[in-house]
Amino acid sequence: MTEKPTEPTPSGQDVVVALHDVGVRRHTGDRAILSDVDWTVRAGEHWALLGANGAGKTTLLRLLGALMHPTSGSVEILGCRLGRVDVRDLRARIGHVTSAQRVPQDAVAHTVVLTGHSGTVQPLWRTYDDEVRQRAHALLAELEIKELADRPYGVCSGGQRARILIARALMAAPSLLLLDEPFNALDLPSREDLVEALQRLAGSRPELATVTVTHHLEELSPAVGHALLLREGRVLAGGPVDEVLTGPRLTECFGRPVTVVRHEGRWAAYSGRLSAG
Incomplete structure (x- = not known):
């Protein structure tokens, strides 16, 4: 039996994301990408978003990032309803991390983090005062990569790049952090470094809500306490991990x-049969 998360209560002060009866249809062919999605994310909650390829994860994350509007239903993010707010202002309050982020390969890590303050690809040097520059250094230290401050982004490892991008996303002090497959193509040591970094982040920022899209349960830190499963554009289950990740x-x-x-x-x-020998 399909179960949905508890219906959203947008009036709650701790509600970060509230989706009610959300649907998204493709303009060409009028195919449903998402249907009847109800979901609430509260401050301090850490969610995993899982589903097979084509289940609608990317579309759902784009809604949360205020990068698109639903075809039907309502989406409220940080108290603002899509369609009734300037999404440019809203996006500035949402941290978004993706390996597809455009980053100048010759920019050093400190510069990349600084661009999170201005929300630009290229640095806007006149907008970065001493306080902003120090905050970028502090974030690199918080992610335990302060030694990378003067290293070009293009020569950093995949795991180092992921943590640089997280530091960049945190420059705007977001209440919601979206992590779109941040572990993509990482080797085992880099994966574990990132898992530990996200675990520390959950402890140091108790009000920050996160949503992590992943294909592998091994990539989830112990801080992840909730999960949402999508199947063919619909919510299959959502809630505490002990009830959902079975x-x-x-x-x-x-x-x-x-x-x-x-x-x-x-x-x-794992799937399939395992045999010894």
């Missing part, structure tokens, strides 16, 4: 048998 639910979500294991706050999942 073998039966993931089996239904991905359409093949999935076994889920949890150990000391970390998750793992």
Whole structure:
């Protein structure tokens, strides 16, 4: 049986995201991409967003980032309803991290973080006073990459780039941080460094809400306490991870048998039979 998260209560002061009966249809062909989506994210909550390719994860994240409007239903982000707010102002209050972010490869890490203050690809040097520059250094230190301050972004490793982009997104002091497959193409040590960084971030910023799109449960930090499963554009299940990230639910979500294991706050999942020897 399909279950939805509790219906949103936009009037609540701690509500960061409230979606009610949201639908998105493709203009060409009038195909439904999302249907009947209800979802509430509150301050300090950390959500994982999972589903097979084509399930609607990217579209849902674009709604949360105020990058598009729904075809039907209502989307409220940080108390602002899409369609009734200047999305340029709203986007400035949302942190968005994606490996597809355009970044000058020759810009050093400190400069990349500074651009988060102006929301630009290229630095706007006249807008960065001493306080802003110091804040960029502090964020690099918070992500434990202060030694990269003068290193060109293009020669940094994938894991280092991911943490630089998170520091950049935090320059605007967002209440909502969207992480679009931040672990893409990372090796095991880099993945673990990023998991630890996100865990520390959850502890140091208790009011920050995050939504992480991922394909792998192993990439979730112990701070992730909620999960939303999408299947064919609809919410299959949403709520506390202990109730959502189960073998039966993931089996239904991905359409093949999935076994889920949890150990000391970390998750793992595999499909198919394993044999020794």
